[in-house]
Amino acid sequence: xxxxxxxxxxxxxxxxxxxxxxxxxxxxxxxxxxxxxxxxxxxxxxxxxxxxxxxxxxxxxxxxxxxxxxxxxxxxxxxxxxxxxxxxxxxxxxxxxxxxxxxxxxxxxxxxxxxxxxxxxxxxxxxxxxxxxxxxxxxxxxxxxxxxxxxxxxxxxxxxxxxxxxxxxxxxxxxxxxxxxxxxxxxxxxxxxxxxxxxxxxxxxxxxxxxxxxxxxxxxxxxxxxxxxxxxxxxxxxxxxxxxxxxxxxxxxxxxxxxxxxxxxxxxxxxxxxxxxxxxxxxxxxxxxxxxxxxxxxxxxxxxxxxxxxxxxxxxxxxxxxxxxxxxxxxxxxxxxxxxxxxxxxxxxxxxxxxxxxxxxxxxxxxxxxxxxxxxxxxxxxxxxxxxxx
Numbered sequence: 001x002x003x004x005x006x007x008x009x010x011x012x013x014x015x016x017x018x019x020x021x022x023x024x025x026x027x028x029x030x031x032x033x034x035x036x037x038x039x040x041x042x043x044x045x046x047x048x049x050x051x052x053x054x055x056x057x058x059x060x061x062x063x064x065x066x067x068x069x070x071x072x073x074x075x076x077x078x079x080x081x082x083x084x085x086x087x088x089x090x091x092x093x094x095x096x097x098x099x100x101x102x103x104x105x106x107x108x109x110x111x112x113x114x115x116x117x118x119x120x121x122x123x124x125x126x127x128x129x130x131x132x133x134x135x136x137x138x139x140x141x142x143x144x145x146x147x148x149x150x151x152x153x154x155x156x157x158x159x160x161x162x163x164x165x166x167x168x169x170x171x172x173x174x175x176x177x178x179x180x181x182x183x184x185x186x187x188x189x190x191x192x193x194x195x196x197x198x199x200x201x202x203x204x205x206x207x208x209x210x211x212x213x214x215x216x217x218x219x220x221x222x223x224x225x226x227x228x229x230x231x232x233x234x235x236x237x238x239x240x241x242x243x244x245x246x247x248x249x250x251x252x253x254x255x256x257x258x259x260x261x262x263x264x265x266x267x268x269x270x271x272x273x274x275x276x277x278x279x280x281x282x283x284x285x286x287x288x289x290x291x292x293x294x295x296x297x298x299x300x301x302x303x304x305x306x307x308x309x310x311x312x313x314x315x316x317x318x319x320x321x322x323x324x325x326x327x328x329x330x331x332x333x334x335x336x337x338x339x340x341x342x343x344x345x346x347x348x349x350x351x352x353x354x355x356x357x358x359x360x361x362x363x364x365x366x367x368x369x370x371x372x373x374x375x376x377x378x379x380x381x382x383x384x385x386x387x388x389x390x
Contacts, residue, residue, distance in 0.1 A: 002250065003162040005169075008142030011160030012167040012192035013234035014038040016137040017145040020129030022122075024077025024115065030148040032129035034098060035188060036071040036137055040108055041232045043069035044201035046208045048225035049181035054081030055091040056111040057226055063095065063107050067197025069230055070108040072188060073098040075126060076149050076173070077115040081223040090121045097127050101134035110228055112186050114151055114173060116388075117223060146171040149186060152384060157258040163247035165237035166193035172255040176264040176385060178217035179292070180208075180225055187212065187227040187255055193244055194233035203245035204229050211252035214284070214372040217263040218381070219292040227252075260373045265380030268300055269356050274314075275369035276325070276362035282318060283363075283370035289317035290359060297377035300357050305348035307335045314361055325364025331357060 005011045015037055019030035045064050047057050063069065073094050080087050095109040102109075113121075146156035152175045160169035174185025189204075208227050229248065239247075261269055272291045277283035290296055293313040299306040307328050315321065323339035331351035334342050357376075 001164060002247070005160040005162055005167065007160050007169060008146055008158030008171050009035060009169040009188055009190045010139040010142040011169040012190045012232065014192055014232035015190045016139050017141050018133040018136045018138060019141065019144045019148040020132035022075060022077070022125040022129035024075070030144065031076045032126070032133060033074045033145040033148045034071065034130065034133035034137065035145065036102055037230055037232050038234070039232070040068050040070045041230050042067060042195055042197040042200050043228065043230045044197060044204045045226055045228045046205060048222060050221050050223045050225070052082060052223050054079055054113060054224045055083060055087035056080055056113045057224060058088065059091040059095060060110040060112065060226060060228070063110055067201070068108065069110050070104045071098055071102055072110040072112065072228060073130060074112040074149050074186065075129065076151050078113060078119055078121055079115045079117045079224050080113040080121050081117040083118070083120055086120055090123055093123055094126060094130070097130045098134070101131055112224070112226055114149065114186055114224055142169070142171065149173040152176050152264055152388070154262055157255055157262070159251055159254045161247060161251055163239070163243070166191060166235045166239055168247045168251050170251045170255050172259060174259040175262045176217060177220045177222045178215065178259065178263065179219045179221045180212045180215065181221045185222060185225055185259065187252070189227070189229035189248065189251060191229065191231045192233065192235040193231055194236060194238045195231045195244060199241050199244070200229060200231050203241055203248055206245050207248035207252045210249055211256040214370065215256045215260050216288060216291050216372065216374050217260065257373060260375050263375035264384045265378040266375035267378055268376040270300055270374045270376065271356070271358045271371060272374065273358070273360045273369065273371045274363065275360070276364045276366055277368040278366040280368045280370060283368045284372070286314050286317050286361065286363065287370050287372045289313040290361065291372050291374035294377055297374065300352060301376035301378045303349055303353040305330050305335070305352045310359055310361065311336065318363065321363055321365070327362045327364065329360040
């Protein structure tokens with residue numbers, strides 16, 4: 001039986017965190033996090049599909065290639081993306097400073113950054129933050145760590161579960177520039193399960209695909225996205241790959257939903273389900289087309305049950321679908337089928353005015369189905385992103 005725990009990434013045995021201040025946040029709050037395992041341990045990651053991978057992503061991909069890590073250092077406020085060779089040197093320096101302070105190898109340190117693209121790190125400030133964090137590592141600081149990695153987030157996101165013999169904990173940040181592609185904004189998972197790197201990698205990929213890779217806020221895949229998981233083995237329990245994947249999926253799903261709920265300017269949580277597809281790829285293609293449509297999202301924000309925007313999005317994504325097999329439901333109410341509208345007696349406007357809105361489409365030509373999560377598009381999303389850089 002799965003039991004919810006307190007403690008986020010520190011709920012599993014063998015992990016500590018601490019935060020430091022580099023001065024990137026105008027509030028003066030901590031903006032750097034250091035996560036450390038008791039010893040070098042199995043690790044896996046998934047990373048952004050964006051062609052312009054940020055320097056910390058490239059450094060971390062290199063360092064995790066052997067399947068092991070011992071620490072992760074994360075800064076918020078500066079993405080260290082599109083910063084050329086200097087950016088690579090700075091990301092490597094972050095790993096080196098963290099390694100020096102922890103007494104470990106730089107190759108065993110992952111690096112993550114989030115914030116504004118196209119600005120160089122100020123390494124004196126970053127080093128000061130790392131040194132500060134390294135001096136106060138503790139298993140009771142997970143909430144501080146989850147808050148330190150926030151940018152436009154309005155609240156920290158962390159979860160931990162006891163999965164029967166082993167634990168999994170996680171924290172994530174993200175509220176905008178959200179359309180994961182083999183990764184997500186930034187998410188860090190820990191487990192005290194005893195597991196080999198290849199098993200951990202497969203389990204993590206499966207969990208990410210069914211959670212983070214099925215959310216979208218604005219259809220924008222970041223240059224800095226990554227999900228990392230470290231498995232320390234302190235519990236001594238060796239779960240099967242399916243057991244591990246199931247627990248990782250539950251943690252990832254909760255974090256993914258939390259990101260959508262905290263979407264920039266979001267007022268409604270939207271579930272888009274596409275069924276009756278020829279295969280899973282087609283189902284996801286159609287579902288993402290609806291979830292990413294600014295017209296659909298704006299209609300949801302306005303409480304407008306404009307299902308015409310839903311069928312437009314599906315038809316644009318799946319060009320050979322026959323309208324005679326398609327049906328559309330909004331919040332459980334059938335509104336269209338067989339290429340024609342359905343007479344509705346229920347109050348559709350009231351149905352889409354709640355905090356949770358469900359859009360369901362059946363393509364009527366197969367057995368595959370996919371569910372994705374998104375949010376509405378509000379005035380505040382435009383305001384937040386218009387003012388983000390300045």
